[in-house]
Amino acid sequence: MQMDLLQQAIAGLTTGSIYALVALGFSLIFQTTSLLSFAHPQFMMLGGLFGYTVLARWQLPFEAALIGAALFCGMLSVVVEFLVLRPMRARRADENSLAVATIGLGIILMSAGMLLWGPYSLPYPQASAPVSWRLGSLAIDQKSVAVWISAVAAVAALQFFLRHTCLGIAMRAAAADPTTASIVGVPVRAIAAFSFGLSGALAGLAGVLIASLYYASFEMGAAGLKSLCAAVIGGFGNLPGAVVGGLLLGLFEAYATVHLSAQFTDTLIYGLLIVFLLVRPQGLLGTAQRKI
Amino acid sequence: MRRPRFFVSIVAAITAVAAVLQLQVAKAQTGDEPIKIGWLGALSGVLAPYGLENKRGVEFAVEAINKAGGINGRKLDVIYVDSKFDSGFAVQSIQRFALQDKVVAVLGDISSALTVAEVPVTARFGIPQLASLAGTPKITAMGSKFIFRPYPAVTLTYGAIAGYAVDKLKLKRFATIAYNDEGGLASIQAFTDTATKLPGVQVVASEVVPVDTKEFKGLLTKLRGSNPDALVVAAAAPVSGLIVRQVREIGWDVQLLGHGGYHAVQEFRDVAGPAADSMVLATTYAPGYYKHPEAQKFATDWQAAHGQPPRDLEAHGYDQVNMLAWAIKQGSPDRTAIRDKLAGLKDWPGAAGVYTFLENGDVKKDVVIQSWKDGKLLPIEVYGVK
Numbered sequence: 001m002q003m004d005l006l007q008q009a010i011a012g013l014t015t016g017s018i019y020a021l022v023a024l025g026f027s028l029i030f031q032t033t034s035l036l037s038f039a040h041p042q043f044m045m046l047g048g049l050f051g052y053t054v055l056a057r058w059q060l061p062f063e064a065a066l067i068g069a070a071l072f073c074g075m076l077s078v079v080v081e082f083l084v085l086r087p088m089r090a091r092r093a094d095e096n097s098l099a100v101a102t103i104g105l106g107i108i109l110m111s112a113g114m115l116l117w118g119p120y121s122l123p124y125p126q127a128s129a130p131v132s133w134r135l136g137s138l139a140i141d142q143k144s145v146a147v148w149i150s151a152v153a154a155v156a157a158l159q160f161f162l163r164h165t166c167l168g169i170a171m172r173a174a175a176a177d178p179t180t181a182s183i184v185g186v187p188v189r190a191i192a193a194f195s196f197g198l199s200g201a202l203a204g205l206a207g208v209l210i211a212s213l214y215y216a217s218f219e220m221g222a223a224g225l226k227s228l229c230a231a232v233i234g235g236f237g238n239l240p241g242a243v244v245g246g247l248l249l250g251l252f253e254a255y256a257t258v259h260l261s262a263q264f265t266d267t268l269i270y271g272l273l274i275v276f277l278l279v280r281p282q283g284l285l286g287t288a289q290r291k292i
Numbered sequence: 293m294r295r296p297r298f299f300v301s302i303v304a305a306i307t308a309v310a311a312v313l314q315l316q317v318a319k320a321q322t323g324d325e326p327i328k329i330g331w332l333g334a335l336s337g338v339l340a341p342y343g344l345e346n347k348r349g350v351e352f353a354v355e356a357i358n359k360a361g362g363i364n365g366r367k368l369d370v371i372y373v374d375s376k377f378d379s380g381f382a383v384q385s386i387q388r389f390a391l392q393d394k395v396v397a398v399l400g401d402i403s404s405a406l407t408v409a410e411v412p413v414t415a416r417f418g419i420p421q422l423a424s425l426a427g428t429p430k431i432t433a434m435g436s437k438f439i440f441r442p443y444p445a446v447t448l449t450y451g452a453i454a455g456y457a458v459d460k461l462k463l464k465r466f467a468t469i470a471y472n473d474e475g476g477l478a479s480i481q482a483f484t485d486t487a488t489k490l491p492g493v494q495v496v497a498s499e500v501v502p503v504d505t506k507e508f509k510g511l512l513t514k515l516r517g518s519n520p521d522a523l524v525v526a527a528a529a530p531v532s533g534l535i536v537r538q539v540r541e542i543g544w545d546v547q548l549l550g551h552g553g554y555h556a557v558q559e560f561r562d563v564a565g566p567a568a569d570s571m572v573l574a575t576t577y578a579p580g581y582y583k584h585p586e587a588q589k590f591a592t593d594w595q596a597a598h599g600q601p602p603r604d605l606e607a608h609g610y611d612q613v614n615m616l617a618w619a620i621k622q623g624s625p626d627r628t629a630i631r632d633k634l635a636g637l638k639d640w641p642g643a644a645g646v647y648t649f650l651e652n653g654d655v656k657k658d659v660v661i662q663s664w665k666d667g668k669l670l671p672i673e674v675y676g677v678k
Contacts (some may be wrong), residue, residue, distance in 0.1 A: 004517055007542060008510035015507045119338045121530035123563045132541055139509075139542045214506045215530055215563050222504055254510040262511055263472055263500045 003137045008254050014144040014213065016250020017151040021206035022227035023234065023242035024154055025199045030237040031162075032175045032195035034095060039080070039102040041224025042109035043200045047073045047207025048216035049113055052122045062212070065124075069204035077200025080105060081193050089192075106221070113218035123215040147209050154202060155243045162239070171195055226253075229273045235286025244284055326362075326369035327625045329616065330389035332382060332400030332410070333424060335374035342605060343402045346424045347372065349602070349609025350399060352594065357613070363620050368613070375401055379409035386410055390417040396625050397422065399612050404428040404474065411436045420619075420631040422612045425605060427553065428474050432652040440634050440653045442615065442642075443608050444576050446475050447482035448677060449551040450526065452659040453574040454486035456675050457522055457549055458493055460661075461572070466549075467497040467520035469511070469535060471527035476500070479526035479551065496520050506531070508538045522547040525571075528554050533563025540567040552576050552604065556662060556669055568664040577604040577644040578660040578671040590643035604644070611642035 022044055029037045047069040054065040084105060088098055132139040162168040173181040174191040182188045210220065226249065234245020252272065257265045276283065331350060334343035350370060358367045371393055375382040382401060389395045390413075398414055398421045401407045407426035414421040415436035423431060423441045432441055457463045466487060470476035480498065487493050497518035499511055512535070515523065523539065523546050525532050532554055539546065552575025554560065561568050579591045579601040590610060594602040602610075618640065619633035640647045645657040661672045 004513045007513040011507050011510035011513075014509075121533075121559060121563060123530070123533070123565075126565055132543065134543060137543070141541050214534055217530070223506075254507070257501075257505075258510050258514045262505075263502065265505075266502050 006138055008258050009251065010138075010140055010144065012251035012254030013148055013247060014250070015253055016230075016247035017144075017147045018206070018210050018213075018223065018246075019227045019230040019249050020151040020243040020246025021147075021154060021209065022203070022224055023231035023246045024151070024158065024239060025202045025206065026228055026231045027234075027237050027239055027242040028158060028202065029195065029199045030231075031239070032171045032199075033192050034175055035085070035102070036095070036099045037102045037199075038099065038224075039106040039109060040199065040203060041221035041227065042106045042113070043073045043077055043203035044207040044210070044224070045113055045216075045218060045221035046076065046109060047204030048211035048220055049117045049122070049207070049218070050204065051208035051211055052117070052124060052216040056122070056125050062208075065208050066205055069208045070201040071204070073204030073207070074197045074201030077203075078193050078197040081196040085196070086189065086193070110218055110221060117216075117218060119218060121215045121217040122211075124212050143213050147213060150205070150209055151243055151246070154205070155239050158202075159239055167194070226269065229269060231283075232273060233276050233283055235283030238283065238285045241283055241285035248284075324365055326367040327620065328393050328395045329368060329370045329613075330386070330393060330395040330398045330400075330419075331370050331372045332375045332385055332398060332406075333402040334377065335372070337377050339377065339402050342425055343374075345603055345605035346402065346609040346612075349606035349611075350613050352597070352606070353610040353613035353617075356593075357617055363617050363625070366625065368617070370399075370613075371395065375403070375406050377403060377406065379406050382406045382410055383413050386413045386417070386419070390419055395419065396620070396627055397616055397630055399609075399616075400424050401426055404431065407431050408434070411439050414438050418627050418631075420616075420627060420634055422616065422634075424609065424612065429478050430474070432654045436653070437635075438631055440649055440655075442612055442647060442655050443605075444655055444657060444659070446479045446526075446551060446553065448655070448657075449553070449574040449576065449659055450479040450482040450524075451486040452675060452677050453524070453549050453551060453572070453661075454483045455490075455677070456574065456661055457547075457572070458487060458490045460675075461522070461547065463521040463547065464493055465518075465520045466493070466495045466522050466524055467499075467515045467518055467546075468495060468524040468526065469499045469501065469508070469515065470525075471531070472500045472502050475528070476526045480524070483524055483526070501527070503531070506534055508535050509542050512539055512542055512544060516542070516544050516546070520546065522549050524549045526551070526554070529557050529560035530563040533560045533565075533568070536560075536564040536571060537567045547572065549573075552659075552662070556604075561664065561667060566667075569666070571664050572672075573662050573664075573669075574659040574675070575604070575662045575669075576659060577607050578662055578669070579607075581660045581671045581674055582643075582645050582658075583674075584641045584646065586641040587643050587645070602643070607642075607644035611644055611647070614642060615640060615647065 022041055025040045029035055050069045050072045051065040054060050054068045132141040162172055170186045171191050174186050174188045178188045230245040230249040231242045234241030253265055256268045333346055334340050354368045354370055373385045398419055402425045404426040407423050408430055411434050415438050420438050425443055427446045429447055468480045470480040484495050497515050525535055548571040550573045552573050555573050556575050619630045622633045623629035637649045648656045650656055658674050658676050661675050662669045
């Protein structure tokens with residue numbers, strides 16, 4: 001029984017790390033550009049599909065898929081920022097219009113994914129049978145561990161970058177007060193493009209990791225909604241909060257599935273979200289009065 | 293002065309159209325005109341692979357019948373329409389089949405949802421409809437006297453796998469995991485109904501999962517805790533591939549049971565990988581495994597014509613046309629006469645088994661038990677459905 005609970009925790013941590021990786025992107029974009037980008041999960045999806053091309057078509061190693069997908073999604077993200085969001089900002093569109101535009105963008109990206117890769121589920125080539133570490137009846141598969149480590153490593157690296165590097169501090173300054181930042185010489189528009197590129201690269205990485213666990217497909221961006229929940233529960237815009245929210249939501253989902261009802265888990269998750277928004281709208285690690 | 297001339301030309305045009313129509317009507321009334329059949333299915337979109345597969349089988353049968361001189365001297369003419377996953381369009385197409393094309397029967401649809409929309413319409417026009425793939429139990433539960441489903445519903449295969457697992461594999465304790473959709477729930481219901489009627493058999497645990505779940509290890513651990521002899525999986529690929537893979541990833545060595553429509557497809561095997569090996573499936577077709585001459589002849593002819601063995605929906609498409617031809621030959625190419633003959637179809641030997649229609653229009657026919665081995669499907673035996 002104890003072993004079963006541990007096995008369920010492992011499943012929860014894996015789902016949670018996935019939520020965390022995507023939630024991190026949502027929060028990064030929000031922290032650096034004050035935008036809630038609904039298109040973000042679709043960059044993750046394109047990353048997963050691009051990784052499939054690298055691994056299955058070009059037969060390159062897994063590292064190449066990670067780097068390739070990060071570059072591909074990062075650049076695509078910059079292009080999208082340049083073609084859609086920047087002209088909208090120049091026409092004084094407010095955050096709400098931009099957020100709505102990203103819903104449309106997400107749908108376009110999803111259709112593009114379906115057109116380019118087809119409506120199929122594309123599992124990554126498996127060199128061998130899945131490798132698991134065994135501990136009595138407990139099994140821990142290596143790919144899941146890789147995803148856990150990636151989620152924690154990604155938040156640590158991003159946190160370091162935003163707090164301790166010149167560029168990172170400039171990004172935060174540009175987000176907090178674009179006018180003042182530009183007066184002191186921060187190239188605000190270039191920074192916004194860079195933030196978008198960075199979140200795109202992160203989405204690309206996440207896509208490859210997630211697809212390596214399951215499979216790549218044009219509809220894998222659907223996981224994005226729960227990641228957004230995770231980001232809100234952790235504290236929207238707060239990077240460690242995104243990871244904490246993701247892991248907690250993953251564990252909650254795993255235990256709710258097993259001990260409450262698998263059929264109504266989603267109802268419980270979104271119920272939890274509403275409870276959080278009512279009781280603690282700033283999220284677990286968020287500060288109470290954030291300017292939006 | 294222009295108006296009268298314009299008016300005259302309109303009248304002339306209408307008269308011309310009317311004359312052409314009259315001619316066509318006159319032509320249709322002569323005896324050696326082709327017998328028209330409407331085909332509805334997916335030729336584009338996600339379901340297109342299934343639609344095209346079924347269409348190939350239909351075309352193959354029509355070609356053979358027409359080559360042999362048709363039915364009582366009249367050739368078959370099938371009008372193929374892509375239903376485009378749009379129930380409004382599908383319903384309109386049936387209206388056009390009924391009123392304009394004057395078809396004697398409709399073949400289709402592929403999608404369950406579209407077929408559910410179509411059944412009341414074919415019933416209203418009194419056109420016999422032979423569904424091609426649509427698996428939901430609803431289709432034959434709507435009370436239409438004109439719907440027939442030669443392709444076995446999931447309930448038939450899941451009932452069969454229950455019988456086989458108890459009879460032949462001597463299993464007693466089952467756990468089930470199903471998709472929270474119509475097919476998944478109906479499958480498990482059928483399995484449970486059949487299995488629990490047998491002496492000493494128990495379904496010890498059942499789980500239903502939302503369709504977008506991808507991580508099952510926790511839930512599978514719980515199912516393992518109930519210590520079943522076999523796990524019944526009722527979910528479509530690719531997700532069922534993940535379930536099966538994760539069963540092995542948590543090191544659970546349990547007999548897996550499933551059904552051809554979900555698990556005999558390459559997409560399932562691609563995702564499940566070697567974990568699919570030894571999973572036992574009740575399938576609706578395997579070339580060469582039905583021993584009666586009609587099935588053997590079809591498999592040989594198809595192999596000769598296409599250079600590869602026939603697939604499930606190709607065989608069923610071929611049978612759809614041939615049972616229709618049989619019904620016409622027995623009586624006349626009249627909608628009601630065809631319906632009456634089809635309703636009495638019993639022990640009819642086709643390419644994909646021996647068919648008998650039940651009162652609601654569902655089929656009763658034997659399944660082929662198959663198993664995955666080293667990436668290939670291995671037929672085991674034909675198993676009789678009680």
